[in-house]
Amino acid sequence: MDQPDKLQKIVESRIKLKARFEEKMKLTPSLADNIPKGSGKLNRHGMPELPIGQTVTFKWPVLDLGYHPNVPLDRWRLTIDGEVENPVKLTWKTFMDLPQTKDTSDFHCVTTWSKLNMRWKGVSLLDLAALVHPKETASHIMCYGYDTYSTNLSLEEALKPDVMLVHTFDGQPLEKEHGGPCRMITPQLYAWKGSKWIKRIQFLSTDKPGFWEDRGYSNTAYPWRNDRYS
Ligand SMILES: Nc1nc2c(c(=O)[nH]1)N[C@H]1C(S)=C(S)[C@@H](COP(=O)(O)O)O[C@H]1N2
Ligand SMILES: [Mo]
Numbered sequence: 001m002d003q004p005d006k007l008q009k010i011v012e013s014r015i016k017l018k019a020r021f022e023e024k025m026k027l028t029p030s031l032a033d034n035i036p037k038g039s040g041k042l043n044r045h046g047m048p049e050l051p052i053g054q055t056v057t058f059k060w061p062v063l064d065l066g067y068h069p070n071v072p073l074d075r076w077r078l079t080i081d082g083e084v085e086n087p088v089k090l091t092w093k094t095f096m097d098l099p100q101t102k103d104t105s106d107f108h109c110v111t112t113w114s115k116l117n118m119r120w121k122g123v124s125l126l127d128l129a130a131l132v133h134p135k136e137t138a139s140h141i142m143c144y145g146y147d148t149y150s151t152n153l154s155l156e157e158a159l160k161p162d163v164m165l166v167h168t169f170d171g172q173p174l175e176k177e178h179g180g181p182c183r184m185i186t187p188q189l190y191a192w193k194g195s196k197w198i199k200r201i202q203f204l205s206t207d208k209p210g211f212w213e214d215r216g217y218s219n220t221a222y223p224w225r226n227d228r229y230s
Contacts, residue, residue: 007099013130017159024156029222030188036224043106043116045188050114051223057113062177069146069197076181078165082141082203085133092181096167098123098131105162105187108223120185122166126159128201137205143184146197151210152219153186153193162187165198190221190228 001009025031030045038048050056073092081087088094101124107115134155142152157163167174167182174180179196186193192212213219218227 003097010099010127010130013133014126017126017129017134021156021159024154025160028154028156028160029220029225029227030160033224037226038224044104047224049106049116051108052226053228054108054112054114054223057115060115060178061109061113063109063111063191064196065147065149067147068176070176071146071181071197073181078182078198079200080128080132080203081200083135083138083205084203085135086131088132095123095165095182099127101127101164103162103164105185107185107187107191108189110190110192110217110221110228119170120164120166121168122164122182124161125163125165125184125201126161128165129155129159129203132203134203135205138203140204140207142202142204142208142210143195143198144200144202145179145195146199149195149197149211151193151195152204152208152213153189154207157186157189157193160188188223190218190223192217193221 036047037052038050040049043049076092078090078095100121102121104117104119107118138155140152140154141158142150144150163186165182165184174183182198183196184194184198216229218230220227
């Protein structure tokens with residue numbers, strides 16, 4: 001298939017996926033909550049800019065398991081597999097050939113700092129899902145990092161338009177300490193749901209806990225409900 005045909009296929013598949021998860025997505029906290037808890041002006045999602053218990057930081061702290069894997073671009077691979085019709089193993093080139101999205105969003109760490117208005121560029125998870133065609137049975141994903149990290153998400157959260165695999169922050173390549181060359185971001189959930197140094201996205205037919213979810217953190221991780229621990 002040549003490039004325009006491939007893009008056309010992704011666009012068609014994206015529309016179908018959106019329709020398939022529309023109803024479930026409406027029931028997620030960020031769309032269903034009438035009284036999100038927080039303060040400050042309303043953000044782009046119509047929610048108070050600062051979720052309850054959070055403080056704005058202008059710096060960008062580094063939080064992880066302490067090991068920063070080195071992933072040169074020529075050795076970088078992203079596997080997307082599990083409950084999908086078309087599993088793929090992308091190289092940096094095939095990843096960068098996918099539709100590129102720019103977005104500005106916020107970052108809320110469960111340790112109570114929030115960094116607002118971060119400018120990202122990357123590939124939306126919705127487009128990656130459109131590429132691999134999740135089977136009808138697919139309901140969740142598990143994301144794995146090159147540092148052995150893992151974190152899980154429901155598809156109704158993962159397919160929100162601001163969930164992305166980003167390679168560029170503020171016009172510069174994402175720094176290694178923040179998960180470069182490529183990490184995931186989940187702006188409407190606590191930031192631990194976004195794996196740095198992302199290596200694999202596995203589609204699942206049942207939910208299962210990732211690294212922090214297994215260690216007492218909330219499975220749903222919704223900042224405007226102070227939903228930190230389970
Ligand atoms: N691979 C990987 N991803 C990870 C983590 C990790 O330890 N390993 N930590 C998570 C946590 S708890 C947070 S708050 C954010 C921190 O991202 P930052 O270091 O860029 O601020 O990354 C998340 N993603
Ligand atoms: Mo965190």
